[in-house]
Amino acid sequence: MGKRKKSSRKPAPSRQKDPLDTTFTCLFCHHDKAVTVRIDKKEGVAQLVCKVCDQRYQSKTHHLTEPIDIYSQWIDAADAAQREGGSSRRPAASSSRPAPAVSYGSDEE
Ligand SMILES: [Zn+2]
Secondary structure, eight states, X not given: OOOXXXXXXXOOOOOOSOTTOEEEOOTTTOOTXXXXXXXETTTTEEEEEETXXXXXXXXXXXXXXXXXXXXXXXXXXXXXXXXXXXXXXXXXXXXXXXXXXXXXXXXXX
């Protein structure tokens, strides 16, 4: 029997239905390409989710928002949450934190 099994090599299905669907490395479980950012421009929201450890993050978007922006925001938010959730919990009495420099709405570009 000299029949060789061919390795069936299919061409990668190019399903580019959503070019804004982008993957990143997870901050928490460190799995590569586990984090998916999906931007819904119609709704003006972005959703980030890790398919491995199920971390989630949601943010508003504007017309220039890119997946990497949401990913960066998530890193900042996770970082801030880690600092606040330290061993010593103090009441957030002081208003010393700077206002977020985010401008939604009509920015002239
Ligand atoms: Zn994860």
